[in-house]
Amino acid sequence: MNRVSVDSEDNLLIGGCKAIDLVEKYQTPLITYDVGMIRKTIRSLKQVFDEASLPYAISYASKAFATIAMYQVIKEERIHIDVVSGGELYTAMEANFPMEDVSFHGNNKSLEELKMALDLNVGEIVVDNFNELATLTQLAKERQQKVSIILRLTPGVSAHTHAYIQTGQSDSKFGFDIDSGQALDALKIALASEFLIVDGVHIHIGSQIFEEAGFELAIKKLLKTLANWRTLLNFTAKIINLGGGFGIKYTDKDDPKDPAELLKSLLDIVKVTLNQYDLPNASIWIEPGRSIVGPAGYTLYTVGTQKRVAGLKPYVTVDGGMGDNIRPALYQAEYTAVKANNVNAAVAEEVRLAGKYCESGDILIENQPMPLLRQGDVVAVLATGAYGYSMASNYNRNPRPAVVFVENQRAKLVVKRETYADLIKLDLPYKN
Numbered sequence: 001m002n003r004v005s006v007d008s009e010d011n012l013l014i015g016g017c018k019a020i021d022l023v024e025k026y027q028t029p030l031i032t033y034d035v036g037m038i039r040k041t042i043r044s045l046k047q048v049f050d051e052a053s054l055p056y057a058i059s060y061a062s063k064a065f066a067t068i069a070m071y072q073v074i075k076e077e078r079i080h081i082d083v084v085s086g087g088e089l090y091t092a093m094e095a096n097f098p099m100e101d102v103s104f105h106g107n108n109k110s111l112e113e114l115k116m117a118l119d120l121n122v123g124e125i126v127v128d129n130f131n132e133l134a135t136l137t138q139l140a141k142e143r144q145q146k147v148s149i150i151l152r153l154t155p156g157v158s159a160h161t162h163a164y165i166q167t168g169q170s171d172s173k174f175g176f177d178i179d180s181g182q183a184l185d186a187l188k189i190a191l192a193s194e195f196l197i198v199d200g201v202h203i204h205i206g207s208q209i210f211e212e213a214g215f216e217l218a219i220k221k222l223l224k225t226l227a228n229w230r231t232l233l234n235f236t237a238k239i240i241n242l243g244g245g246f247g248i249k250y251t252d253k254d255d256p257k258d259p260a261e262l263l264k265s266l267l268d269i270v271k272v273t274l275n276q277y278d279l280p281n282a283s284i285w286i287e288p289g290r291s292i293v294g295p296a297g298y299t300l301y302t303v304g305t306q307k308r309v310a311g312l313k314p315y316v317t318v319d320g321g322m323g324d325n326i327r328p329a330l331y332q333a334e335y336t337a338v339k340a341n342n343v344n345a346a347v348a349e350e351v352r353l354a355g356k357y358c359e360s361g362d363i364l365i366e367n368q369p370m371p372l373l374r375q376g377d378v379v380a381v382l383a384t385g386a387y388g389y390s391m392a393s394n395y396n397r398n399p400r401p402a403v404v405f406v407e408n409q410r411a412k413l414v415v416k417r418e419t420y421a422d423l424i425k426l427d428l429p430y431k432n
């Protein structure tokens with residue numbers, strides 16, 4: 001099972017607080033984060049870079065979980081963020097996040113979003129495609145504003161992960177394809193602009209990746225490309241952004257390398273390959289999202305109804321589901337759950353942990369060994385910190401849960417629970 005902390009009475013502890021106490025105070029469904037765990041992961045990645053003696057930036061991919069409090073924690077840890085929308089950028093701004101440490105991603109940034117990024121002087125715009133390149137060239141010229149950019153390249157490498165979360169293959173909606181020559185064309189266009197400053201290149205091959213093989217192929221391809229570009233255009237990248245994608249453990253079937261260990265192997269590959277092509281040292285950037293927040297998140301639910309039919313696996317239904325965690329329905333993602341006040345209880349049966357949404361596919365866990373659960377019991381689904389709340393919806397007009405940060409045995413509400421009134425606040429009456 002995923003490693004969790006328990007007290008002497010077998011209660012699940014989150015950031016030193018009993019999960020059932022958090023539920024008493026904040027109700028369910030409740031998304032909780034062990035903030036110490038987030039900080040520890042960030043610091044372990046920093047340490048790997050420090051030991052490798054390479055210039056670097058760790059850019060938290062905030063699509064994994066983006067709220068004011070989260071941006072504040074990232075700011076305290078003095079690392080960068082990447083944002084992929086005006087909304088994330090706005091949230092970061094409201095958190096007083098230093099804009100020079102922001103990279104702006106996206107495969108269809110609107111004119112308004114680009115203008116907002118230029119107004120705020122974000123550190124880097126990660127340019128994804130030719131339309132964006134043209135728009136940005138024009139915008140920078142009109143405003144007579146120098147704009148630092150990174151080109152997102154598609155290395156033509158397939159990562160071993162769910163097809164929906166692969167991004168590095170040539171047939172992807174993201175980035176300039178290297179193999180067809182698109183990437184080189186993009187570089188030529190960008191270099192021709194008086195106002196665009198091409199700081200470097202970016203790749204991201206996908207998410208929830210366990211093996212370094214895909215990263216290795218992509219890094220080698222990227223550095224070979226840079227060696228060619230030096231010969232052809234005398235171009236040198238100051239920044240080489242390797243993207244994110246480090247996988248985490250959701251269930252016993254998952255055996256990912258520790259992100260710090262994986263990073264160490266990748267940096268070794270980078271160093272050797274830079275050497276091989278006699279390329280100068282660049283600043284190496286990474287963009288982890290899931291590995292920073294995923295393991296630190298626990299979603300707490302209350303058990304409601306159950307359906308039992310002889311010979312069939314029982315449905316045990318909780319008070320949340322696909323509205324707060326779409327990943328099982330969207331990617332057949334698997335999770336582990338425990339009974340919050342008896343984590344190591346003897347297993348009585350295997351159940352389906354079902355959600356309350358009006359969809360047969362709203363099953364959070366298909367096969368979860370559990371003690372006999374009763375109405376009112378609290379269950380915790382582990383490792384829900386990434387792409388849970390950030391992908392949450394109001395489907396069936398269910399309010400989204402509250403979010404609580406817990407650190408040093410102190411809990412703090414960081415996102416209020418939505419109310420029914422919140423649900424209708426944008427609605428307007430209609431009369432023909």
Ligand SMILES: Cc1ncc(COP(=O)(O)O)c(C=O)c1O
Nearest residue numbers: 061204207244245287288289290
């Ligand atoms: C460009 C980019 N960078 C970083 C990430 C973060 O990935 P992960 O959460 O798997 O680390 C993503 C998401 O897949 C991404 O698209």
Ligand SMILES: N[C@@H](CCCC[NH3+])C(=O)O
Nearest residue numbers: 063165207208327386387
């Ligand atoms: N949202 C996805 C990953 C995609 C990441 C963004 N490119 C997940 O939950 O696994």
